[in-house]
Amino acid sequence: MASVNMADVKRLRELTAAGMMDCKKALEESEGDFDRAVELLRLKGAKDVGKREARTASNGLIALKQDGDSRAALLELNCETDFVAKGERFQEVAAQVVAFILETKPADVAELLDSKLDGKTVKELLDETNAALGEKIEIRRFSVLEGGYIGAYMHKTDPQLPPAVGVLVQLDSANAEVAKDIAQHAAAMAPKYLDADAVPAEVIEKERALFEEMTREEGKPEPAIAKIVEGRVNGWYKDFTLLQQAFVKDNKKSIKKYADEAGVKVLAFTRFKVGQA
Template sequence: MASVSMADVKRLRELTAAGMMDCKKALEEAEGDFDKAIDILRVKGAKDVGKRESRTASNGLVAAKHEGDSLAALLELNCETDFVAKSERFQELAARVVDHIVATKPADVPTLLASELDGKTVKEHLDETNAALGEKIEIRRFSLLEGGYITSYLHKTDPQLPPAVGVLVQLDKPNAQVGKDIAQHTAAMAPKYLSPDQVPAEVIEKERGVFEQMTREEGKPEAAIPKIVEGRLKGWYRDFTLLEQAWVKDNKKTIRQVAEEAGVQVLAFTRYRVGQP
């Protein structure tokens, strides 16, 4: 079996994104032939696809695609390491899938995976990339907004990696500056809901129960507890609902006020951060 240099191993890793030991073994088996080593890694990867199903894919990227101003998609595509996340093949796959989402408008992830893209299902494309890169590759989620005026914003948390935070904001009418401002605010402040009336009832009751227990443990008078709890719930809305949040550029204004002053209405938003709920 031929001996190989670390420089050759590194070069093969950069070409394939496979693990260092896998690259070393493939080069040794191929007796230094890079093309043959790549084929060996592809075969090994295909055999190992099933073994990766239980592994955690918590790295990756967020990608966006627009079709005009009133249709846009946001995709979170996951892998296991940041090394694969910044590979050309992984990023090309994300771009193809998010384009496909805009073109076909699938209802959910299972429908997307079963849909056909260039003669193969999206799931088959993921499996091929899984095999080639040696990591679990999965579509975690996507969002499709249609109608009104939609702005997207992608943010890199590390300049060496692809975007890890992505936002879509849907306004009722065009306003590029306000759309951009609200999208960047959303990326930074991570609201969970659009407005208080869109928070699920079970979430409100859970938070109200926590605040009630907290207030009692503080020894507040029983008669004052309901008012204190409602005050704390309003504070929670200011933290976690987009329209009630203080604008990052001027904390004297809420996002609701920013939109109203611009004569627009925020209809919806989506925010993804790789690996987070």
């Protein structure tokens, strides 16, 4: 068996994102033929695609595509390791798919995966990437906003990695500064809903029941329980709805008040963080 040069092992790993030992074995099997080693790793990757389906893809990136000031899409594309996430091939696929999402506006992930992109389905594209990179690659979610004025903010939690947080904010009229401020606020404060009306009834009912149980366990007098619970529900809204959150740049005013003072209305927002619900 031919001995291998560690510089070639490292170069092969950087090109394919395969494991160090897999790269070494491929070079040994190909007797040092670099191109053949790449083929061997891809063949092995294709055979292992099914085995990777059960693995967890908790790393990845958030990709953005904008078309002017009134159309934008966000995509969360996941992989297993940050090594693959920072690779060129993975980022190219993310850019390709998020542009396709903005162009075609699929209804959900299932429809997106079945859609044809450059002669193949998006699922086939992911499977090919999966085989080439040696990791499970999957689309977790995406969002498209259209109309009004849309601002975006992308945040890197590690300067060596692609963006892990992405936010879109839709205003009823153009105001780049306000859109950026609110997008950065949302990235930092992680609101779940736009306002109280956007919270599903079952969610707030669950929170209300929890607050009532908590209040009773604290031994509060029965006549005061309803008022205490209502106060805690209102506090929950201030924590988890964007418009009621205290603005990070001025915590004396809410996001709604900040927008009102600027003469704009926040219509919608999307916030994605890799691996986070």
